[in-house]
Amino acid sequence: MSVAFTPWPAEVAARYRAKGYWTGDPLTDVVERHQGAAAEATAILCGERRFRYADVQRLSDRLAAAFQARGLLPGDTALVQLPNRAEFHILFFALLKCGVVPVNALNNHGAFELSAYARQIEPRLVVLARSHPLVAIDPAGSLPGSLTATLAGMVGPDRLLLLGDPVEDVVGAFAWADGQALSAAPDARPDHSVDASGVAFFQLSGGSTGTPKLIPRTHDDYLYSVRRSVEVCGLDAGCRFLCALPAPHNFTLSSPGALGVFHAGGTVVMAGDPGPATCFPLIARHRVTWAALVPPMLSVWLDAAPGTTADLSSLEVVQVGGAKLSPAVAERVPERLGCRLQQVFGMAEGLVNYTRLDDDPWTVVNTQGRPMSPDDEVRILDPAGRPVPQGAVGELWARGPYTFRGYYKADQHNARVFDAEGFYCSGDLVSMTADGNLIVCGRNKDQINRGGEKIDAQEVEDVLAAHPAVGHAAIVAMPDPLMGERSCAFVIAAPDTRPSELRRFLRGQGLADFKLPDRFVFVADLPKTAVGKIDKQTLRERAKSVPSQHAHTGTAQTEATAP
Ligand code: OOB
Numbered sequence: 001m002s003v004a005f006t007p008w009p010a011e012v013a014a015r016y017r018a019k020g021y022w023t024g025d026p027l028t029d030v031v032e033r034h035q036g037a038a039a040e041a042t043a044i045l046c047g048e049r050r051f052r053y054a055d056v057q058r059l060s061d062r063l064a065a066a067f068q069a070r071g072l073l074p075g076d077t078a079l080v081q082l083p084n085r086a087e088f089h090i091l092f093f094a095l096l097k098c099g100v101v102p103v104n105a106l107n108n109h110g111a112f113e114l115s116a117y118a119r120q121i122e123p124r125l126v127v128l129a130r131s132h133p134l135v136a137i138d139p140a141g142s143l144p145g146s147l148t149a150t151l152a153g154m155v156g157p158d159r160l161l162l163l164g165d166p167v168e169d170v171v172g173a174f175a176w177a178d179g180q181a182l183s184a185a186p187d188a189r190p191d192h193s194v195d196a197s198g199v200a201f202f203q204l205s206g207g208s209t210g211t212p213k214l215i216p217r218t219h220d221d222y223l224y225s226v227r228r229s230v231e232v233c234g235l236d237a238g239c240r241f242l243c244a245l246p247a248p249h250n251f252t253l254s255s256p257g258a259l260g261v262f263h264a265g266g267t268v269v270m271a272g273d274p275g276p277a278t279c280f281p282l283i284a285r286h287r288v289t290w291a292a293l294v295p296p297m298l299s300v301w302l303d304a305a306p307g308t309t310a311d312l313s314s315l316e317v318v319q320v321g322g323a324k325l326s327p328a329v330a331e332r333v334p335e336r337l338g339c340r341l342q343q344v345f346g347m348a349e350g351l352v353n354y355t356r357l358d359d360d361p362w363t364v365v366n367t368q369g370r371p372m373s374p375d376d377e378v379r380i381l382d383p384a385g386r387p388v389p390q391g392a393v394g395e396l397w398a399r400g401p402y403t404f405r406g407y408y409k410a411d412q413h414n415a416r417v418f419d420a421e422g423f424y425c426s427g428d429l430v431s432m433t434a435d436g437n438l439i440v441c442g443r444n445k446d447q448i449n450r451g452g453e454k455i456d457a458q459e460v461e462d463v464l465a466a467h468p469a470v471g472h473a474a475i476v477a478m479p480d481p482l483m484g485e486r487s488c489a490f491v492i493a494a495p496d497t498r499p500s501e502l503r504r505f506l507r508g509q510g511l512a513d514f515k516l517p518d519r520f521v522f523v524a525d526l527p528k529t530a531v532g533k534i535d536k537q538t539l540r541e542r543a544k545s546v547p548s549q550h551a552h553t554g555t556a557q558t559e560a561t562a563p
Helices: 010-018 036-040 053-069 086-097 111-121 145-151 219-233 250-254 257-264 276-286 295-307 333-337 361-366 411-417 457-465 499-508 536-543
Strands: 042-046 049-052 077-081 101-105 125-129 160-163 174-176 199-204 214-218 240-243 267-270 290-293 317-321 340-347 350-354 377-381 394-399 424-432 438-443 447-450 453-456 470-480 484-493 519-522
Touching (some): 042 053, 042 086, 049 053, 049 086, 053 086, 077 086, 077 111, 086 101, 199 219, 214 219, 219 250, 219 257, 250 257, 257 267, 276 295, 290 295, 333 340, 340 361, 377 424, 411 424, 438 457, 447 470, 447 484, 457 470, 457 484, 457 499, 470 536, 484 536, 519 536
Parallel strands (some): 077 101, 101 199, 240 290
Antiparallel strands (some): 042 049, 160 174, 199 214, 394 424, 447 453, 470 484
């Protein structure tokens, strides 16, 4: 059995094979290719534990054999939620080796997300960490309490695997919830050959439809995206990569991420969280050379860097992606962190764009890079589906050797987001520079319609972020009886910052009046999604209770100065 997915048309697949993009190798090749002396090199550092390539290979073989001994078959699915620990990668390779197709949930997903994924894939295996807050083992010691209702009936305790405390022998850290040990001899190996054209695992869609969508990724397409990322980023065995964002995220996993570092023979340093208190000492101790961050965390690093005693001099490149990086913040990277910046604009659905390390400073600071593959096809279209003139903003459509052809079991949605030629609509509003770099200007779902006038939230945020008193700003629609919608800015700002000053500044930058936020709400923090992006949906909910101009009667607390 294999997991169903929308394939590339046969002639397209043949072309990708002929060009050497799809090699027929399994995704586990990123580790398997390191034989001989290279097998002694350090693949993963996790706390005090060190795993050589030989260890990762042997431990994932043993786990895979144990899964087969439990009766798991190729084409079975698994729901996995693990923290940023070496076990995440080792278990991932084990599942790939026996053809079990996982959804790797983010560690900060709750029972809601896990149930939604479980309903879609009907897992035959669930893997959770005992340390996770959701996993309070019930007195009977069977299923984790808060997940019982969801998962009971889907998997029994004989198919629930729990990760315990860290141990050298990773296999020993896992135990079945039915109390049985994992049966795997030290030299056990899985008995299965992988069809590289089939689904390796599911990536998670950022989503905008309410139901989290799953993205089938094949061995062929994903391995190509990893190999090409390694080429574009120039990774080699000397790379020491800090895995600080959630390990399953497409950025952290494959752009070039941990899989790219493995492919290059480098070392992945696991960090439990991306904050400077955790990461700066790890950078100093392990001489980390590469790190991947989302923009809000980059800002935290930039603020913390001048005051740290940790030696950050080994850092060569900090990659930033997942959300729009404001040029004003980007400019500070070389001076504050003493390293280069690479912008990464990617999506779990496929297409990944990089600024190149030898790009000119303007490009690195102001653009989100260009597609990594010569066979990435990108269209920037107006609402009528016509290509926009060069430099103008339009909706980004993409297809190519590692961009998927359909969400899992989502025919209706697929019909909306794919065109007849197989191009996928990302929902991003982008423009292209004369030399082919993309600039993300917003998202069509992230727009404010102010009485017919459209406000690109990102555009206003970027300008606002250039004000010296502003740390971060997020602008969302708030309902208004007259205009339909008005704009509301949630702002992290220096104490005593006045709305009038911010308005004056925005006007001074030449911004159209209708784009000036109708309301300012000063906040200490902005809510974040599971991967650390600003959570606009939560802000939209909050904005509903912010009085609009017309409903407003007394002194608006929201218009007070920043506390
Ligand atoms: C990455 O993947 P996802 O699937 O979590 O989110 C994709 C969406 C994009 O469509 C875009 O709206 C936004 O996140 N995005 C960016 C961005 N990178 C992603 N928007 C502006 N600037 C950027 N640099 O987020 C992802 C996947 C692979 C590599 C990097 C990021």
